[in-house]
Amino acid sequence: MSQPSSEAARSLWDYATAIYSRPGVAESCLWFQDHCHGDVPIILFISWCSIRGVPVDQQLLAQVEQMVSAWYRDVVTPLRGLRRELKRDSKGIGQETVFAFREKLKALELEAEHLELNALATLSYDETASAVPVSDQKRLIESGLVQYLEQLKYDVDAQTKEKISAFITCLLAEKTANG
Numbered sequence: 001m002s003q004p005s006s007e008a009a010r011s012l013w014d015y016a017t018a019i020y021s022r023p024g025v026a027e028s029c030l031w032f033q034d035h036c037h038g039d040v041p042i043i044l045f046i047s048w049c050s051i052r053g054v055p056v057d058q059q060l061l062a063q064v065e066q067m068v069s070a071w072y073r074d075v076v077t078p079l080r081g082l083r084r085e086l087k088r089d090s091k092g093i094g095q096e097t098v099f100a101f102r103e104k105l106k107a108l109e110l111e112a113e114h115l116e117l118n119a120l121a122t123l124s125y126d127e128t129a130s131a132v133p134v135s136d137q138k139r140l141i142e143s144g145l146v147q148y149l150e151q152l153k154y155d156v157d158a159q160t161k162e163k164i165s166a167f168i169t170c171l172l173a174e175k176t177a178n179g
Contacts, residue, residue, distance in 0.1 A: 024170035053132035056144030
C-alpha cells in the first residue's frame with residue numbers, strides 16, 4: 001500500500017463530497033447505514049477505490065476494519081446517536097437551543113467522518129491509477145460492497161442487491177450519460 005499523503009486524503013475527501021451530493025447517493029448511503037449498519041465513509045472508500053480500478057478484497061477490508069472500526073464505533077456512532085436522539089427529544093431544553101446544538105453535533109460528526117476518510121485514503125492511493133471502463137467500475141463496486149456487507153454479517157438479499165445496483169447507478173450516472 002502507498003504511504004500516507006495529504007494528496008490521497010484530499011483526493012478521497014473531494015471525491016466523497018462530490019459524489020455524496022449527487023442525486024440518490026446520500027439516500028443510498030443512509031439506507032446502507034440504517035439497514036445494514038454500514039459505515040458511510042467505508043462505502044464511499046469502496047466506491048473510490050473501485051472507480052480507480054483498485055479491487056476491494058477481504059485483505060483490504062480487514063485493513064479497513066483494523067484502521068477505523070474503533071473510531072467509527074467510539075466516536076462517529078455516539079455523535080450520530082446523540083444528534084438523532086436530540087431530534088426526537090429535546091430533553092426539556094428549548095427546541096431552538098437544541099436545534100443549534102444539534103447543528104454543532106452534525107458538524108462534529110462530519111469532521112469525524114472526514115478524519116476517517118483521511119485515514120482510509122492511506123490504505124489505497126496510487127497516483128498512477130488509470131482510467132477504468134465503467135463496466136469494470138460497476139463490477140468492482142458491487143463486489144466490494146457485497147464483501148463489505150457480508151463482513152458485517154448482513155444477509156445480502158434481493159432487496160440489498162437492488163439497493164447496491166441503484167447506488168451504483170447514482171454514482172456512475174454522469175459517466176454513463178457522457179460515455
